Amino acid sequence: MTAFRLNGDAAQFDDGDRDTPLLYVLRSPAVGDMTAKLGCAREECGACRVLVDSEPAYACTLPAGAVEGRHVETAAGLDTPVRRALVESNATQCGYCLPGIVVAAQALFRTNPKPSRAEIADALDRQLCRCGSHPRVLGALLDLGGE
Amino acid sequence: MKPLPHALAATPSLDRWIRLTGEGGVIAFTGKVDIGQGILTALGTIVAEELDVARRRVRVVSAHTGHTPNEGVTAGSMSIETSGAALRQASAWARRLLLQRAAARLALAADNLTVADGEIRGEGVNEPLTYWDLADQPFDFEICDRTPEKAPSTYRLVGRDGQRRTDILAKASDPAFVHDSDAELHARVVRPPSLRHRLTELDVDVAAPGRLVVDGSFVAVAHPVEFEAARLARRVAGRARWHGIGSPPRGFDIDESRRETAEAFPLRNGVPSPVPRRRIATTHRAAYSRPFLMHASLAPSAAVAVWHDGALAIECSSQGIEPLRHVIARVLGIDADAIEIRHVSGAGCYGHNGADDAALDAALVARELPGHRVLMKWSREDEHGFEPLGPAMHVEMGASVDAKGGIGAWTHDVYGFTHVTRPSPRAPGVDLLAARFLAEPFEPTPARPALGPEVGIHRNAAPIYSFPDQEVTKHFVPDAPVRTSALRGLGAQGNVFAIESFMDELAQAAGVDPADFRRRHLQRDVRALAVLEAVLDSCGGLAGNRGLGLARYKNRQCCAAVVAEVSVDQETARIRVPRLWIAADAGRVIDPDGLTNQLEGGAVQALSWCLKESVSFDAEGAVTSRDWSSYPILRFNEVPRVETVLLDHPELDPLGAGEATVGPTSGALANAVFAATGIRVRDLPMTPERLREAAAR
Numbered sequence: 001m002t003a004f005r006l007n008g009d010a011a012q013f014d015d016g017d018r019d020t021p022l023l024y025v026l027r028s029p030a031v032g033d034m035t036a037k038l039g040c041a042r043e044e045c046g047a048c049r050v051l052v053d054s055e056p057a058y059a060c061t062l063p064a065g066a067v068e069g070r071h072v073e074t075a076a077g078l079d080t081p082v083r084r085a086l087v088e089s090n091a092t093q094c095g096y097c098l099p100g101i102v103v104a105a106q107a108l109f110r111t112n113p114k115p116s117r118a119e120i121a122d123a124l125d126r127q128l129c130r131c132g133s134h135p136r137v138l139g140a141l142l143d144l145g146g147e
Numbered sequence: 148m149k150p151l152p153h154a155l156a157a158t159p160s161l162d163r164w165i166r167l168t169g170e171g172g173v174i175a176f177t178g179k180v181d182i183g184q185g186i187l188t189a190l191g192t193i194v195a196e197e198l199d200v201a202r203r204r205v206r207v208v209s210a211h212t213g214h215t216p217n218e219g220v221t222a223g224s225m226s227i228e229t230s231g232a233a234l235r236q237a238s239a240w241a242r243r244l245l246l247q248r249a250a251a252r253l254a255l256a257a258d259n260l261t262v263a264d265g266e267i268r269g270e271g272v273n274e275p276l277t278y279w280d281l282a283d284q285p286f287d288f289e290i291c292d293r294t295p296e297k298a299p300s301t302y303r304l305v306g307r308d309g310q311r312r313t314d315i316l317a318k319a320s321d322p323a324f325v326h327d328s329d330a331e332l333h334a335r336v337v338r339p340p341s342l343r344h345r346l347t348e349l350d351v352d353v354a355a356p357g358r359l360v361v362d363g364s365f366v367a368v369a370h371p372v373e374f375e376a377a378r379l380a381r382r383v384a385g386r387a388r389w390h391g392i393g394s395p396p397r398g399f400d401i402d403e404s405r406r407e408t409a410e411a412f413p414l415r416n417g418v419p420s421p422v423p424r425r426r427i428a429t430t431h432r433a434a435y436s437r438p439f440l441m442h443a444s445l446a447p448s449a450a451v452a453v454w455h456d457g458a459l460a461i462e463c464s465s466q467g468i469e470p471l472r473h474v475i476a477r478v479l480g481i482d483a484d485a486i487e488i489r490h491v492s493g494a495g496c497y498g499h500n501g502a503d504d505a506a507l508d509a510a511l512v513a514r515e516l517p518g519h520r521v522l523m524k525w526s527r528e529d530e531h532g533f534e535p536l537g538p539a540m541h542v543e544m545g546a547s548v549d550a551k552g553g554i555g556a557w558t559h560d561v562y563g564f565t566h567v568t569r570p571s572p573r574a575p576g577v578d579l580l581a582a583r584f585l586a587e588p589f590e591p592t593p594a595r596p597a598l599g600p601e602v603g604i605h606r607n608a609a610p611i612y613s614f615p616d617q618e619v620t621k622h623f624v625p626d627a628p629v630r631t632s633a634l635r636g637l638g639a640q641g642n643v644f645a646i647e648s649f650m651d652e653l654a655q656a657a658g659v660d661p662a663d664f665r666r667r668h669l670q671r672d673v674r675a676l677a678v679l680e681a682v683l684d685s686c687g688g689l690a691g692n693r694g695l696g697l698a699r700y701k702n703r704q705c706c707a708a709v710v711a712e713v714s715v716d717q718e719t720a721r722i723r724v725p726r727l728w729i730a731a732d733a734g735r736v737i738d739p740d741g742l743t744n745q746l747e748g749g750a751v752q753a754l755s756w757c758l759k760e761s762v763s764f765d766a767e768g769a770v771t772s773r774d775w776s777s778y779p780i781l782r783f784n785e786v787p788r789v790e791t792v793l794l795d796h797p798e799l800d801p802l803g804a805g806e807a808t809v810g811p812t813s814g815a816l817a818n819a820v821f822a823a824t825g826i827r828v829r830d831l832p833m834t835p836e837r838l839r840e841a842a843a844r
Contacts, residue, residue: 024374027327034322039445040527041377044775047445076320087316090740093748094183095318096445096494102319124783128775130445131183131495132751134786136744 004067007077018065023048025064035076035099046127049100056107075099082106089140093131114145152232158216159290164237167282173205178218179226180210183495185741186226188312196304197238199262210468210490220467224803239296248281299797310738325491326449330522333373334512335380337366341769344389351386360515363586367512396628396768401541409622417600419621427556429545435645437831438761440537446494447525448501452509454517458485463506464493473572499632501534504580531773537634538564540641544649552657557617564627565594566603566637596623601701607639612668636809647696647814681730681792682708694818696811705733705807711815720835727787734799743791745805753812755781
């Protein structure tokens with residue numbers, strides 16, 4: 001078995017899955033974290049984003065073996081001011097892009113707790129949203145940094 | 148007295164709408180579905196308000212055949228108006244019946260009782276009764292006439308700021324979408340190159356536990372492990388040979404030959420009519436167009452199906468589970484009552500995308516693999532390649548300007564393909580993707596013009612303005628080169644883009660301020676004038692690089708005015724939209740934040756359409772823009788700051804608003820680009836190439 005940490009807890013998967021993209025392993029019954037989403041499978045939409053040792057990664061292409069011994073965080077484990085700000089501001093519509101946005105925003109706030117609007121937009125520019133929730137996502141995160 | 152809401156008249160049993168739970172809760176049932184617009188939250192607020200209970204007590208159960216009222220399709224920005232009205236009236240009846248029970252128990256007159264959070268009090272009552280003390284029997288009541296509803300002046304929830312969506316935390320942190328469902332088998336369809344292709348040869352062995360399902364040219368695979376299902380689909384696709392049938396489409400433009408062969412239906416009292424089109428002399432003319440557009444949902448379509456003892460259970464994100472059930476039953480040759488469909492959230496769909504098709508795909512696989520819970524997912528390539536597209540449009544405008552600079556006559560000729568191909572038991576064909584590929588195929592319904600008021604091609608073709616003479620004509624082009632259907636706003640986006648652009652062109656020709664020019668032709672439309680003034684107040688006026696757009700959705704729903712501010716890079720000819728202002732009148736506001744979210748979302752989506760989006764094809768008719776690189780959409784770095792003003796009318800009925808801003812935003816953007824550059828772009832999208840082309844003319 002290949003061991004890693006998921007949202008602070010020990011997790012593992014079969015060594016035969018080391019070449020499988022991390023996203024499929026996270027969402028498999030063995031691990032069972034469904035928050036990272038499949039959107040494009042080619043690093044274009046950001047719906048699959050997770051943190052690997054605090055760095056944002058595309059789980060749709062990253063081989064699962066690459067996270068051996070490392071810490072993977074998904075939106076499910078990020079009960080943080082960033083996630084709360086987005087949820088409490090109704091900063092989404094359908095919500096499918098939201099877990100990826102939580103992850104990308106969390107990565108930003110860990111290094112830059114008071115980002116400007118332009119810095120937030122840059123950090124989220126690889127995250128696609130089709131509902132047009134961008135203005136309130138930016139607004140919610142800007143307010144968070146200002147507090 | 149107003150008649151009963153239509154949905155309530157169709158399903159008059161109160162228990163089908165409202166039930167009390169033993170644990171101090173209320174369950175409200177709706178046939179409408181949440182597609183990201185937050186409708187379940189808003190409906191729950193309406194129920195809590197009318198029943199006088201805390202919002203947290205109300206849980207809303209969404210579309211599930213046999214369990215919720217049949218409310219047809221969730222479309223057209225109608226849910227607040229229809230399901231909202233039904234649930235408000237049903238809640239008013241529930242409150243009245245509970246107070247009658249309480250009055251009998253307390254030996255007091257019902258009129259002398261008051262309710263707060265379900266606690267019923269009256270003079271001399273020391274221990275208040277609660278609704279749940281009285282819930283030992285179901286309502287067992289048929290609603291056949293109206294009961295008075297609460298006066299909006301007494302509202303404590305509806306219209307208040309600070310309402311929270313009930314579903315968002317789960318969507319950020321839990322399995323919440325149909326894509327996240329448990330599955331025994333993961334399935335994928337192996338698609339042909341295009342809709343015209345059929346299977347010639349498939350020479351492949353699939354070893355257990357993988358499974359191959361072939362029915363004519365419908366090819367699918369299944370595997371217990373999701374990634375293996377995706378790999379298997381790729382392997383099978385590599386072994387499949389296909390051949391084209393019929394002729395490739397003769398181009399994708401609404402060109403002169405298509406316009407000449409189109410069927411013309413001039414509007415009479417707003418209805419397309421088979422009468423000769425009146426020829427009106429005009430001195431100003433301009434033509435506008437939009438390309439084929441994608442819904443481009445962020446999630447590829449998905450559905451769950453289980454076949455068990457001749458019965459089928461489906462979970463999917465269809466906007467219309469009831470019609471879908473009948474159409475799937477027809478394809479499978481079983482009774483519709485043998486099919487149960489429950490709505491489970493998908494990603495936003497913005498109209499008729501692949502959600503219904505995925506349900507049939509899942510059903511076809513489940514039928515071959517009975518007893519297994521099958522989760523079907525499309526790939527991104529197939530979502531972009533096979534969803535029904537928002538149809539291209541071509542709009543020709545004409546006007547004559549009188550001696551005072553006003554418009555004397557107005558003509559509007561809109562040409563296009565059908566916007567209306569949702570699966571329906573009333574349609575002669577089967578409008579689900581897989582049906583045409585089966586060994587015993589079902590052909591889609593031949594394209595036909597929709598002739599109701601404000602549908603499809605002619606939605607919002609009639610202007611909001613009044614002119615001394617006007618002729619508005621729908622031109623139905625039958626030979627769509629690709630599958631098309633409803634995309635947010637339907638024809639309203641192309642029509643309002645043309646009307647609002649042309650109004651600015653006429654104002655410019657007359658030397659009149661664009662806002663003044665509109666005021667003059669709005670005459671006594673008080674609500675339209677109010678949103679116009681509100682958006683101008685909000686932005687501080689139309690100076691500089693700003694443009695205005697205005698419309699009332701379907702000429703009867705939410706009225707929205709938009710001002711866009713642009714900057715155009717001199718070197719790259721790239722258009723940016725730093726700011727946008729919206730003012731809207733949607734009647735009584737249920738949830739100000741939810742309404743704002745819908746208005747802003749529609750505006751941002753329309754900016755994306757207008758600045759970036761256009762589906763590309765090969766000569767065979769296959770979509771070639773099959774990823775986010777070849778079909779780019781607006782990004783976080785490209786969205787404007789948006790300020791929205793709501794004109795609340797608590798005394799009036801609420802009006803649907805989810806599609807209200809797509810047209811006005813499109814017009815405002817084109818007018819802002821003209822204000823900034825002096826270049827009039829009449830063909831969407833306004834890419835740098837288009838801007839340079841327009842400048843060269």
